[in-house]
Amino acid sequence: MAHPKDVDPMRSPRAFYGSELRRLREAAGLSQEKLGEMVICSGAYIGQIESAVRKPQLDMSVRLDAVFGTDGLLARLCVLANKSKHADYFAEASDLEALAVAIHEYAPTLIPGVLQTEAYARAVILAAQPLASEESVRERLAARIERSRVLANPTRPLLWVILDENVLRRPIGGPNVMHEQLLHVIGLVERRRIIVQVIPIAHGAHSLMEGVLSLMAFDDAPQVAYVEGLHAGQLLDDPSSLAKCQLSYDLGRAVALPPEASLSMLRSAAEEYLR
Numbered sequence: 001m002a003h004p005k006d007v008d009p010m011r012s013p014r015a016f017y018g019s020e021l022r023r024l025r026e027a028a029g030l031s032q033e034k035l036g037e038m039v040i041c042s043g044a045y046i047g048q049i050e051s052a053v054r055k056p057q058l059d060m061s062v063r064l065d066a067v068f069g070t071d072g073l074l075a076r077l078c079v080l081a082n083k084s085k086h087a088d089y090f091a092e093a094s095d096l097e098a099l100a101v102a103i104h105e106y107a108p109t110l111i112p113g114v115l116q117t118e119a120y121a122r123a124v125i126l127a128a129q130p131l132a133s134e135e136s137v138r139e140r141l142a143a144r145i146e147r148s149r150v151l152a153n154p155t156r157p158l159l160w161v162i163l164d165e166n167v168l169r170r171p172i173g174g175p176n177v178m179h180e181q182l183l184h185v186i187g188l189v190e191r192r193r194i195i196v197q198v199i200p201i202a203h204g205a206h207s208l209m210e211g212v213l214s215l216m217a218f219d220d221a222p223q224v225a226y227v228e229g230l231h232a233g234q235l236l237d238d239p240s241s242l243a244k245c246q247l248s249y250d251l252g253r254a255v256a257l258p259p260e261a262s263l264s265m266l267r268s269a270a271e272e273y274l275r
Contacts, residue, residue, distance in 0.1 A: 012081075012098075013080045014082075016081070017052075017080075018051060020077060021056075022050045024074075028068060032044070032050070039060055039064055051221075052095065053096065053221045055092055056081055057078070058079070061077070062074075090228070090233050092235060093226040093233060094147065096226075097147065100150075100157045100217060101157050102157055102159075102160075102217040103150075104215040105162070105212075105214040106164075106212065106213045106249060107161065107163050108164045108167070108208070109167060110172070111163075111167060111181055112161060114148055114151065114159070115185055115188070115194075116144060116148075117177075117180055117181050118145055119173055119181070120172055120177055120181040121141055122173070123174075123177055125141060151188070154193070158195075160194070160195045160197075161195070162208065162249070162253060163197070164201075165199060165201045165265070168266065168269040169201075175274070176273070179273040179274055182269055183270055186263065189259075189266070195259055196262055196263070197256035197257060197258070197262045203255050207247075207251035211228060211229050212227065213245060215245060215249060224236065224237045225241065
């Protein structure tokens with residue numbers, strides 16, 4: 001987890017909330033542990049809010065305002081911090097994705113959002129909302145493409161993706177869009193920026209078939225898992241659920257093609273869309 005002083009407060013409303021909380025805490029001469037005692041939580045949780053790993057809660061913000069005498073400032077910032085360009089069920093996962101040092105993801109039907117090209121993302125958005133206004137489509141598209149910024153750093157996060165072969169074969173947006181999309185993924189693999197494995201359809205049933213799974217790890221915060229179904233998603237952080245998700249991912253990785261063979265399948269699929 002980034003040290004609070006390393007977090008850019010302009011990166012997001014949640015980061016701004018965290019920087020303001022740190023500023024107020026340090027001005028009051030309080031440690032994270034002491035402030036946590038005063039608002040009935042752990043010092044580690046205060047640190048995670050300051051680092052924007054955890055989203056602030058309104059009831060806690062009210063208690064923090066009472067401690068600092070800030071007349072509702074943090075409560076008002078809390079409302080802004082919890083607004084998102086993404087669907088409500090994915091908003092917190094998106095914020096955590098930007099902070100993760102390692103992401104292990106499984107995609108059963110679509111190229112993961114962080115890897116989507118603009119044309120591919122537009123096709124996905126229009127398929128889900130065919131009657132959406134052009135303004136709404138542009139807003140959702142901008143939010144989707146913004147996620148790719150997590151790959152701007154040449155080394156972090158580690159991104160390891162398992163794709164079901166169906167992802168390669170479904171012609172989202174048509175042959176040209178798919179060709180461009182697969183070339184984009186291939187380029188990232190060839191530049192050694194990401195690792196991709198493919199589970200061939202011929203391998204039959206496997207442990208990851210039931211939906212999207214993303215495992216996110218942080219420098220100094222507990223691992224979380226994000227699972228998603230149709231118009232619904234959930235973050236999991238209890239040890240039992242995380243252990244089950246990790247086992248499912250490891251079993252899926254074991255039946256997937258090795259990275260080199262997976263890259264060959266990606267190249268072959270990309271070429272087929274030109275025929």
